[in-house]
Amino acid sequence: MTDFRHRTPLEVRFRDIDAFGHVNNAVFSSYLEQARIRYLLDALEQPRFERLPLILARVELDYRAPILFGEPIEVLTRVDWIGRSSIAMSHELLAAGHLAAQASTVLVTYDYDRAKPMPVPDDWRRRLAQVEGRSLERPVPTGVTT
């Protein structure tokens, strides 16, 4: 099992809570986004996230337990593999130490000027593999080409 080397601590805001008294399901995606950004800014040493040539293509999110106001949160993040123009990440979201959600996402490196996907820069591959301390080659072709 691959473990996580990157942790993003977060604080639940009152605005995150919905009428059920728990953190709303959509807010989990904002927590993941925040962790993804922290990870990439840390790993790629880029100054501004909104300049990165990236698009979120897919999210899978399994909700395991509700999160309550006041609970400390941390999001564990890792890169699973890097394809030609895609990066797969996964996350565990811990609230007060218990597992609140698991997620996997696929990002696509995207050339906004040409409006089409672009290869993941070699420099990124090197830096991300260095952060993870292992090869990030895509394990087995799965039929999904990105």
Added chain:
Amino acid sequence: MTDFRHRTPLEVRFRDIDAFGHVNNAVFSSYLEQARIRYLLDALEQPRFERLPLILARVELDYRAPILFGEPIEVLTRVDWIGRSSIAMSHELLAAGHLAAQASTVLVTYDYDRAKPMPVPDDWRRRLAQVEGRSLERPVPTGVTT
């Protein structure tokens, strides 16, 4: 192919847009939530959503195209199947007529007082099958028991 019988029109708010100039990825989940609620309130003729014994257990979301401020949105929603204590729904999110996202979700019927899953009420099965105009039996066991 199964089509969609339920449509929820939505309006993009300026607050939905992020620094990239598009509707933020987490807001797609709020659009789905709104459509899910409309569907269930319409189908189950319940007065208040937050009283329904339901938990969102899983979301899969494929982002197909960005959504811009001012584009009219509609979310197509259907129930795919009903398990013992779970309901699978899927969605297509259209923005200005083009496909912006596809999603599938699993809800669990949950007894909040006993803090455990409960069977989907027979009345719900009947009403949802009626809305969809077809059998909602779970197609083939998939190993995921909910």
Added chain:
Amino acid sequence: MTDFRHRTPLEVRFRDIDAFGHVNNAVFSSYLEQARIRYLLDALEQPRFERLPLILARVELDYRAPILFGEPIEVLTRVDWIGRSSIAMSHELLAAGHLAAQASTVLVTYDYDRAKPMPVPDDWRRRLAQVEGRSLERPVPTGVTT
């Protein structure tokens, strides 16, 4: 008393509701923002709001009644006066026909390139006075220079 000529209908989303079961106070500001944008896009016939040289400088918001999920909302908007580089607007927020909030805001016309306030364009003064059907001269100097 000056009445309102511009109405923005809005729909409460489940995400707007907080743990108290009402629309969260911050969401009122998003409703006002949406109405302000609709007003300005309608009046100024501009294609994209985020290109307008405007900054929100001040908001006063009086909460009169809670807003519940499912209630139809409309925001009434008018321009009260136009100063050298400021525009004062006011709003009434109606939920299910009752007054839920009153607000007044001040916008500053701002030259982002030069990073300083700029005079309200003459064309805007003309168009806004036309929409309101009255003079929009600032009534009496109040000591606040913007």
Added chain:
Amino acid sequence: MTDFRHRTPLEVRFRDIDAFGHVNNAVFSSYLEQARIRYLLDALEQPRFERLPLILARVELDYRAPILFGEPIEVLTRVDWIGRSSIAMSHELLAAGHLAAQASTVLVTYDYDRAKPMPVPDDWRRRLAQVEGRSLERPVPTGVTT
């Protein structure tokens, strides 16, 4: 001049940023809300905010400078005075050390069961005056009775 004894540090999230590239104006209200809650939970030693008999009645917010992604934020909070059934607070919002906004708010102590305002509990008066280290009597009647 009265200074601030209570500080709430906050982290800007990517979701807080809007199409202009700054923290959206409505999010400032969520920052204030978070600070207000921290203050009250700290001062009143209450376990759960949503149980407190309080309603936000009024907000005045002056936006002084934009807040950018990544800037550390702190919200300074104090109680200005306590009326019969109202509590006036004020805030300064600092981003990267500079003043980003000033705000004043009025809360009303509200008996949800009877659906009407209730007197501020004596215990609250004592605790809040203790936190502030000064008398919190309302300075001069202003014609606004709450």
